Amino acid sequence: MANDLSGLDGVDGYGSAIRKRENTNGRDLSYPPLPEPLTVPVYDNHTHLEIADGEHPLSYREQLDRASSVGVRGVIQVGGDVETSRWSAAAALIEPRMLAAVAIHPNEAPALESAGTLDDALAVINELAGQPRVVAVGETGLDFFRTPEEGRAAQFRSFEAHIRIAKEHNLALQIHDRDAHEAVIETLLRVGAPERTVFHCFSGDADMARLCAGRGWYMSFAGNVTFKNADNLRAALYAAPRNLLLVETDAPFLTPLPYRGRPNAPYLLPNTLRGMAAHLETDVSLLSAQITANTELVYGRWDAEPVTAAFAGAGDDPRPEQTPRGGLA
Numbered sequence: 001m002a003n004d005l006s007g008l009d010g011v012d013g014y015g016s017a018i019r020k021r022e023n024t025n026g027r028d029l030s031y032p033p034l035p036e037p038l039t040v041p042v043y044d045n046h047t048h049l050e051i052a053d054g055e056h057p058l059s060y061r062e063q064l065d066r067a068s069s070v071g072v073r074g075v076i077q078v079g080g081d082v083e084t085s086r087w088s089a090a091a092a093l094i095e096p097r098m099l100a101a102v103a104i105h106p107n108e109a110p111a112l113e114s115a116g117t118l119d120d121a122l123a124v125i126n127e128l129a130g131q132p133r134v135v136a137v138g139e140t141g142l143d144f145f146r147t148p149e150e151g152r153a154a155q156f157r158s159f160e161a162h163i164r165i166a167k168e169h170n171l172a173l174q175i176h177d178r179d180a181h182e183a184v185i186e187t188l189l190r191v192g193a194p195e196r197t198v199f200h201c202f203s204g205d206a207d208m209a210r211l212c213a214g215r216g217w218y219m220s221f222a223g224n225v226t227f228k229n230a231d232n233l234r235a236a237l238y239a240a241p242r243n244l245l246l247v248e249t250d251a252p253f254l255t256p257l258p259y260r261g262r263p264n265a266p267y268l269l270p271n272t273l274r275g276m277a278a279h280l281e282t283d284v285s286l287l288s289a290q291i292t293a294n295t296e297l298v299y300g301r302w303d304a305e306p307v308t309a310a311f312a313g314a315g316d317d318p319r320p321e322q323t324p325r326g327g328l329a
């Protein structure tokens with residue numbers, strides 16, 4: 001196997017993934033073929049290159065090389081706990097096609113609260129939020145699907161803290177909202193939403209899209225907008241103003257049709273984008289241009305802050321101890 005995955009345990013540096021996708025039962029584990037390249041490039045608003053998937057997992061550089069070859073110009077690499085947030089921030093420092101988002105995922109917050117370590121974890125997120133090429137706080141929010149009643153107080157506390165961190169550092173906020181629309185909106189209004197607020201993997205209906213539009217909140221659509229049973233999502237897409245649209249893979253999850261269930265990757269973003277354009281009865285290139293402009297308004301340009309010069313040409317496996325910011329390791 002060409003890819004060095006010795007880093008799966010997190011010991012061997014940032015050249016490869018540090019997590020592995022669990023649910024492999026009965027899935028087709030082969031990566032889908034490359035789509036036809038886009039004429040106008042776009043960015044993946046939300047991806048997890050720290051998670052290895054597939055029969056032959058790809059390193060983040062291979063993932064980004066494939067993405068570049070089909071017109072996916074860059075990604076927001078998203079962390080969900082202290083370790084993956086550190087990985088995201090460190091990888092973005094050496095990879096020009098990557099910017100980072102850092103957070104404690106809402107489904108992680110309750111366990112940390114029980115262990116008495118949520119505040120320590122939030123302090124790390126706050127520190128990472130001040131680093132170059134960290135452009136968003138996320139994914140944070142509320143998940144009433146996977147977290148039972150007793151964990152919700154911790155989720156609210158964590159979400160509110162993340163909103164404050166985003167505002168303090170003037171970063172965008174990436175929201176995870178699963179079966180918690182009303183509570184997420186109520187929290188944003190009560191605490192005060194950051195200037196750039198993004199619903200990652202938007203899951204609301206047309207009414208919610210109109211409500212978000214009224215507040216200037218961005219809506220990022222993922223591969224599930226192509227699913228056969230997703231009429232509600234497509235109605236939301238139709239209701240959302242074009243200047244608030246973003247697109248994402250949430251890879252390795254939510255692979256767009258016709259590859260549902262197989263490993264997802266940033267290079268499959270064109271499939272979702274083309275599905276959106278078809279539904280909106282618009283030209284793919286026009287939609288790409290609009291989404292690229294929106295994405296750069298939310299996060300800035302990928303080359304606004306240069307990658308760490310010492311490692312700009314580094315090999316495939318930069319070690320944590322080589323990063324000049326000692327606080328990362």
Ligand SMILES: [Zn+2]
Pocket residue numbers: 046048078139250
């Ligand atoms: Zn995610």
